[in-house]
Amino acid sequence: MVEKCRVRGLTKRFGTTTVVDDVALDVSEGEFVVILGPSGCGKTTTLRMIAGLAEPDAGSIDIDGRRVCAPAERLFVPPEQRNIGMVFQSYAIWPHMTVFENVAYPLRVRRVGGGERKRRVADVLERVGLGQESDRPATALSGGQMQRVALARALVFNPAMVLFDEPLSNLDLKLRERLRVELKSLQRETGLTSIYVTHDQTEAVELADRIIVMKAGRVVQTGTPRELYRTPTSRFVAEFISTANIFDAVVEGFAGPGFVRVRCDDGRALIAAHTVPVRPGERVDVVVHPEDCRIEATQGEHAHQVRITGLRYQGTSTRITLRWMGTEIDVVSLGTLPAIEEGSEAWLHIRPEHARVIPRPVP
Ligand SMILES: Nc1ncnc2c1ncn2[C@@H]1O[C@H](COP(=O)(O)OP(=O)(O)OP(=O)(O)O)[C@@H](O)[C@H]1O
Ligand SMILES: [Mg+2]
Known part of the structure; x- marks a missing residue:
């Protein structure tokens, strides 16, 4: 298995509080890893450090075998050089741009030429089911469509990995379920390496090849959904992952x-x-x-x-x-x-x- 991302000893403090505490995680190529845990346990902070949007106090992050962050070595590669796509809970779509322009933006920044840019945007819009919406203003889209635009924008530059921070939690239940199924099949088809953050165990179990359960800044258990369900090592995990009698x-x-x-x-x-x-x-x-x-x-x-x-x-x-x-x-x-x-x-x-x-x- 080819290793895509390796995190060791990742630690982040705000003042005197340690919100991410000695976190280790590995993600293989094509793997869908879900970080699951209650509100405030440090999921977003962990993801932001992997993306380069926040600086850790200690630890190291390697992506595609290259060290991108290690405070002890005074090493910090900025986000735009980490080749990572991100999809947030708030769609972060630019309202003054069309669907096409939104999705083309990362290619513009990377100086991909006009013809190639058009081809790649059209291709990725087709893949997320927005082939017909290319010229619409972003503000005319529904929540589900906006999140598809955000996904297309994260995929268009062929990133090493895509990070998702509760991307479906602003959508109603039906739409959430549909997009979850779509996202999983898209991920399977494209072999996209993903880290997906959620506090929703149904979402975690359905999407994940492997789940990392966090509590108060620490990783408490890692395993396939089945392993966590069958052999939880703590009451916390058993309660979080299922509706078991305990x-x-x-x-x-x-x-x-x-x-x-x-x-x-x-x-x-x-x-x-x-x-x-x-x-x-x-x-x-x-x-x-x-x-x-x-x-x-x-x-x-x-x-x-x-x-x-x-x-x-x-x-x-x-x-x-x-x-x-x-x-x-x-x-x-x-x-x-x-x-x-x-x-x-x-x-x-x-x-x-x-x-x-x-x-x-x-x-
Ligand atoms: N910039 C900041 N300054 C101070 N404290 C922060 C900052 N960002 C996050 N925190 C704190 O760090 C802890 C972890 O926050 P984080 O956003 O990573 O949690 P989370 O697991 O993503 O939660 P949620 O499920 O609610 O999104 C929280 O207690 C939060 O209040
Ligand atoms: Mg969060």
Whole structure:
């Protein structure tokens, strides 16, 4: 895999607050990497430093094997020499220019001649679905069209990489979903290397080859959407990436290789899988995904008696809420359900490999 971007020890302070703290990340050629994290965790600041729009206090950034920034070496390559395209949340389209002029601008700056410029702008406008809009004033465009113009402008000079900072968050839900699908297929077709910042986990999971989860300026976990979903290493990631049931529990004892018996304060006990060592008596979090639970009318191994408190049919699946001792649990059932109704008793089956132990951070 060809490395496009390598960041090490990236740190940024504003006054006495460290807002980006020792961040490392790698992006391979053609990869779509999403930086995901709550508001204020340092996503935009990280992206701005990679683009050259902000200067780090420490660390290094390499793009295409060339060092573009390293405060310790007093090295800072300005943004226009980093060959990076950017798409922002606010479209940053010039209102006094036409669609064509907006998209042609980066080529003008790079002194690409008239004929070549026309050809490349026409080509990229076609790719983002704006082939017919070339001569319209930018102000006459809808939000979705403006964001397509911004994307075309970021792509037109064949950048090494494109950075996206929440580009879809100003658009309504339907449009956001459509542009997300379009962006992903465009990225696949063109093999565009991308770093995409968002605080929206649905967007992250749908777009990303790999997700970098940030919290308070630090990277807390990196992995494919599936890895983060299946093996979160912290409660924070589990909560951020999914709508899982998370139980606060104590390890009671071992239950075969890779498994422990855990008990919650309200008395619920179950067998759960662990991938990192835990000790009896240790407090842990246990993650159970709604779609990994099964509701049965009869008891069986690893079954717990529950009461159904809610049923919502959603086309091909049913969302069930139930009460297991003192706790509400969410279950999603695909396909047919046993004949259960609200208020009835049932059995909740959780296979041990579907309950995953997350150790607590050492304070
Ligand atoms: N120029 C600045 N001066 C002082 N503090 C700043 C500056 N820019 C950002 N910050 C602070 O740095 C922290 C990280 O900001 P940043 O914009 O990187 O967060 P973010 O993860 O992009 O958040 P959001 O999801 O809300 O866009 C915040 O606490 C913010 O207030
Ligand atoms: Mg931001």
